[in-house]
Amino acid sequence: xxxxxxxxxxxxxxxxxxxxxxxxxxxxxxxxxxxxxxxxxxxxxxxxxxxxxxxxxxxxxxxxxxxxxxxxxxxxxxxxxxxxxxxxxxxxxxxxxxxxxxxxxxxxxxxxxxxxxx
Amino acid sequence: xxxxxxxxxxxxxxxxxxxxxxxxxxxxxxxxxxxxxxxxxxxxxxxxxxxxxxxxxxxxxxxxxxxxxxxxxxxxxxxxxxxxxxxxxxxxxxxxxxxxxxxxxxxxxxxxxxxxxxxxxxxxxxxxxxxxxxxxxxxxxxxxxxxxxxxxxxxxxxxxxxxxxxxxxxxxxxxxxxxxxxxxxxxxxxxxxxxxxxxxxxxxxxxxxxxxxxxxxxxxxxxxxxxxxxxxxxxxxxxxxxxxxxx
Numbered sequence: 001x002x003x004x005x006x007x008x009x010x011x012x013x014x015x016x017x018x019x020x021x022x023x024x025x026x027x028x029x030x031x032x033x034x035x036x037x038x039x040x041x042x043x044x045x046x047x048x049x050x051x052x053x054x055x056x057x058x059x060x061x062x063x064x065x066x067x068x069x070x071x072x073x074x075x076x077x078x079x080x081x082x083x084x085x086x087x088x089x090x091x092x093x094x095x096x097x098x099x100x101x102x103x104x105x106x107x108x109x110x111x112x113x114x115x116x117x118x
Numbered sequence: 119x120x121x122x123x124x125x126x127x128x129x130x131x132x133x134x135x136x137x138x139x140x141x142x143x144x145x146x147x148x149x150x151x152x153x154x155x156x157x158x159x160x161x162x163x164x165x166x167x168x169x170x171x172x173x174x175x176x177x178x179x180x181x182x183x184x185x186x187x188x189x190x191x192x193x194x195x196x197x198x199x200x201x202x203x204x205x206x207x208x209x210x211x212x213x214x215x216x217x218x219x220x221x222x223x224x225x226x227x228x229x230x231x232x233x234x235x236x237x238x239x240x241x242x243x244x245x246x247x248x249x250x251x252x253x254x255x256x257x258x259x260x261x262x263x264x265x266x267x268x269x270x271x272x273x274x275x276x277x278x279x280x281x282x283x284x285x286x287x288x289x290x291x292x293x294x295x296x297x298x299x300x301x302x303x304x305x306x307x308x309x310x311x312x313x314x315x316x317x318x319x320x321x322x323x324x325x326x327x328x329x330x331x332x333x334x335x336x337x338x339x340x341x342x343x344x345x346x347x348x349x350x351x352x353x354x355x356x357x358x359x360x361x362x363x364x365x
Binding site for chain 1: 176179187
């Protein structure tokens with residue numbers, strides 16, 4: 001890795017972490033997701049600041065082409081995130097359905113069509 | 119014996135008055151409950167004008183969601199039995215007694231178009247789909263049915279209570295519900311009924327969508343289906359059930 005790419009990586013990592021922190025402080029990102037993404041930012045930061053680290057780990061694991069390690073980790077992580085989101089989505093759907101039913105029950109039967117809500 | 123008719127309706131303002139009039143003349147002492155599934159065409163007005171109780175969902179949940187709401191309401195209001203009925207005029211109110219009579223010997227009764235040969239016609243691709251469903255249901259429930267997706271069904275109260283928390287929501291939920299009921303130990307019977315041909319609207323069989331839902335159903339049924347209930351309100355249902363069952 002040349003000095004320039006290294007610098008670029010470092011800058012990008014810092015920007016990513018800053019964006020995450022900003023989102024959390026604004027309350028846009030829920031805390032439980034911020035932990036996830038901050039961890040990612042941290043890992044990136046470490047990898048960027050110690051460029052030989054990834055190569056050494058790859059060598060230790062017997063991986064010949066070192067970038068493979070990074071890609072493998074990245075894909076694995078993204079897969080887990082996607083699965084987690086599917087899980088969350090299913091749960092939300094269940095809850096939204098229950099809420100819709102509850103609302104209809106609470107609102108009670110329509111009276112003479114008098115309540116023109118929609 | 120208090121009996122409720124549950125009609126899920128999504129934009130059926132045109133067909134609903136005829137259906138309600140039909141029911142009112144054939145089975146005047148059954149309470150009609152229309153579940154307006156997020157319609158935008160004044161379905162709820164047609165329902166109320168036709169003398170039905172109408173519950174309105176804030177947005178479209180699909181037939182499964184609308185039915186579950188109907189079941190919850192019927193359970194809460196203390197009905198002893200209920201049957202579901204289509205809003206599009208496909209079902210024939212003169213066949214209701216056939217269905218309810220069979221309910222004396224079963225927890226749940228399905229009105230079948232194919233149980234005897236009454237010449238109800240379906241297209242080729244739909245015929246193939248239905249044959250596949252029959253086989254799938256036989257494998258997963260261990261019981262043979264001729265019309266697995268019929269929406270003309272009657273239930274005794276225990277089944278209503280079960281479905282009030284467990285009724286599936288995805289497309290083709292009727293097949294899933296049938297297997298669920300059998301697996302849960304309810305006795306499910308089928309009786310031959312005659313139905314009208316669909317008056318309006320297209321039968322939902324966009325082929326790609328259908329394939330997707332078949333695969334989904336296959337997985338769900340073979341995997342034993344983790345239930346779709348939210349825990350908190352499973353508990354609540356149990357409580358109201360105890361109250362309701364007091365003599």
